[in-house]
Amino acid sequence: MGKGQATRALVLEHGLEVASELGLEALTIGTLAERAQLSKSGLYAHFSSKEDLQCQVLDAGAARFELEVMAPAIAQPRGLPRVEAIQRGWMRWETEVLAGGCPFIAAAAEYDDREGPVRDRAEHHIGRMVAAVERAASIAVEEGHFRADLDVQQFAFELWGIVLGYQQFARLLRHPDAATMTLRAFADLNARAAA
Amino acid sequence: MGKGQATRALVLEHGLEVASELGLEALTIGTLAERAQLSKSGLYAHFSSKEDLQCQVLDAGAARFELEVMAPAIAQPRGLPRVEAIQRGWMRWETEVLAGGCPFIAAAAEYDDREGPVRDRAEHHIGRMVAAVERAASIAVEEGHFRADLDVQQFAFELWGIVLGYQQFARLLRHPDAATMTLRAFADLNARAAA
Numbered sequence: 001m002g003k004g005q006a007t008r009a010l011v012l013e014h015g016l017e018v019a020s021e022l023g024l025e026a027l028t029i030g031t032l033a034e035r036a037q038l039s040k041s042g043l044y045a046h047f048s049s050k051e052d053l054q055c056q057v058l059d060a061g062a063a064r065f066e067l068e069v070m071a072p073a074i075a076q077p078r079g080l081p082r083v084e085a086i087q088r089g090w091m092r093w094e095t096e097v098l099a100g101g102c103p104f105i106a107a108a109a110e111y112d113d114r115e116g117p118v119r120d121r122a123e124h125h126i127g128r129m130v131a132a133v134e135r136a137a138s139i140a141v142e143e144g145h146f147r148a149d150l151d152v153q154q155f156a157f158e159l160w161g162i163v164l165g166y167q168q169f170a171r172l173l174r175h176p177d178a179a180t181m182t183l184r185a186f187a188d189l190n191a192r193a194a195a
Numbered sequence: 196m197g198k199g200q201a202t203r204a205l206v207l208e209h210g211l212e213v214a215s216e217l218g219l220e221a222l223t224i225g226t227l228a229e230r231a232q233l234s235k236s237g238l239y240a241h242f243s244s245k246e247d248l249q250c251q252v253l254d255a256g257a258a259r260f261e262l263e264v265m266a267p268a269i270a271q272p273r274g275l276p277r278v279e280a281i282q283r284g285w286m287r288w289e290t291e292v293l294a295g296g297c298p299f300i301a302a303a304a305e306y307d308d309r310e311g312p313v314r315d316r317a318e319h320h321i322g323r324m325v326a327a328v329e330r331a332a333s334i335a336v337e338e339g340h341f342r343a344d345l346d347v348q349q350f351a352f353e354l355w356g357i358v359l360g361y362q363q364f365a366r367l368l369r370h371p372d373a374a375t376m377t378l379r380a381f382a383d384l385n386a387r388a389a390a
Contacts, residue, residue, distance in 0.1 A: 023305050025220060100308045109304035110218050112367040113295045123367050130368070157376045161360025165352055168359065172307040172318050173325070181352045192383075 008046045011036050015057040016064065021100030024054050024107045024118065054107075055121045061103045062125045068097050070132060079143030080190065083136050087159065087186045091179065094167040101171050104129075105164065130156050137193070146193040158189055203241045206231050210252035211259065216295030219249050219302045219313065250316045256298045257320045263292050265327060274338030275385065278331050282354065282381045286374065289362040296366050299324075300359065325351050332388070341388045353384055 014035045018027050028050055033040045047053040069089035076085040094102050107122040133156040140146040146155075162185045169178035209230045213222050223245055228235045242248040264284035271280040289297050302317040328351040335341040341350075357380045364373035 021308050023218075023220065025218065106304045108363055108367045109301045112363075113216050119367075123369075126363070127368055153372065154376055154379060157360055157364060158357070158380055160363070161356035161358075161380070162353070163356075164359035164363065165356025168303055168307075168321070168355070169352060172303045172314075173322055174318075177348065181349055184349060185353055185356065188387075 004046075007038070007042070011038065011043065011046060012057060012060040015053065016060050016098065016103060017100065019054075019057050019061065019100075019103040019106060020098035023110055024057070024103065025110050027054055027057060029053060051117050054118045058103065058107060058118070058121045058125055062128070064097070065093060065104075065125075065129065069093050073136070079140040080145040083133075083140050083145075083190065084186075086133060086136055090163050091166055091182060094163065095170050102167060105167055130160055133159050140193070144195055147195045150193050155189070155193055159186070162186060162189065199241075202233070202237070206233065206238065206241060207252055207255040210248065211255050211298060212294065214249075214252050214256065214295075214298040214301060215293040218305050219252070219298065220305050222249055222252060224248060246312050249313045253298065253302060253313070253316045253320055257323070259292070260288060260299075260320075260324065264288050268331070274335040275340040278328075278335050278340075278385065279381075281328060281331055285358050286361060286377060289358065290365050297362060300362055325355055328354050335388070339390055342390045345388050350384070350388055354381075357381060357384065 011032060015027055015032055018031060018035065029040055029043045029047060032053070033043050036043075043053075047056060069086060069092075073082050073085035073089055076082045094105075100106075104122060104126050107118070108126060111119040111122055134152045137146060137150065137152040137155045141148060141150055141152070162182060165185070166178055166182040169175040169181065175181075206227060210222055210227055213226060213230065224235055224238045224242060227248070228238050231238075238248075242251065264281060264287075268277050268280035268284055271277045289300075295301075299317060299321055302313065303321060306314040306317055329347045332341060332345065332347040332350045336343060336345055336347070357377060360380075361373055361377040364370040364376065370376075
């Protein structure tokens with residue numbers, strides 16, 4: 001990695017923290033220069049605008065999600081074990097991986113009503129995550145773990161709703177049973193899908 | 196209503212729009228003075244700080260939620276009809292009532308990691324909404340519509356997850372089947388709870 005690439009990676013790491021803690025809107029070249037202890041002009045060499053920075057931070061978040069949630073799941077056997085690994089990994093992603101929680105949920109809430117590249121990027125990444133769940137459920141059908149007539153789109157929708165509920169019960173409501181209720185909801189979802 | 200109260204109500208109405216469209220963080224006395232075409236000094240007579248304004252806007256949002264979702268549901272017969280009315284009303288709340296969608300989901304995403312009165316107020320209102328679902332489910336148990344051993348806390352958790360999934364599939368992903376999948380998830384949730 002050259003010096004320029006290393007700086008860019010470091011800045012994106014800080015950017016992901018800011019997006020996680022305060023949301024994407026709080027992510028400006030000024031705030032980030034301060035956090036990363038670099039000059040604003042130095043940052044403009046890597047990011048052409050606030051929006052470009054926000055989009056690149058979302059891309060860095062998606063790469064981190066792949067690493068933390070999807071890669072360990074793909075190391076599991078095809079079918080139900082992989083689906084369960086995605087579910088458990090996603091719970092960790094919401095509450096343990098980044099100090100401020102999921103930057104995509106923050107981005108979705110902030111940008112869903114504002115047309116532009118940031119909204120498009122958030123939509124793209126969340127859409128891809130949902131599609132990955134659909135694929136994992138389809139493989140579980142192929143493996144005979146889930147029933148042949150399972151609606152995988154419905155399955156992915158419900159899985160994602162449980163993740164969103166977990167995120168809010170754990171982080172905002174600080175509900176003592178957030179993890180227990182989430183695991184129970186996943187077990188029930190998988191049982192309903194079972195062959 | 197005196198002139199002062201009328202001004203305050205008008206400002207909160209505009210504030211709710213801003214919170215819905217851009218999030219609570221974007222809600223400042225300056226932005227709001229511009230929208231409501233009032234002087235900043237005039238607004239300081241009603242709101243002592245940005246945080247006070249944000250909290251009062253969340254309270255106004257909760258009152259609107261009561262009016263739009265809970266009041267029509269309570270007009271329905273006790274038990275399952277009332278639960279179903281909450282589910283349908285909450286879908287309208289997420290996509291139809293306010294142009295920018297639910298100010299509570301936005302507030303939760305923005306403030307879950309920032310200690311202070313705004314976070315506390317968002318937690319209070321979302322906690323109350325979840326508790327209202329628990330009560331409606333308990334009444335459905337009493338009426339014999341839901342089974343006697345139903346875990347109403349789990350029921351409310353899963354209902355809220357489906358609402359959150361709907362909000363994101365409809366608003367961010369603009370998924371053509373968002374409403375269909377949500378209605379199916381609700382029907383399934385109710386069927387699993389049925390006596």
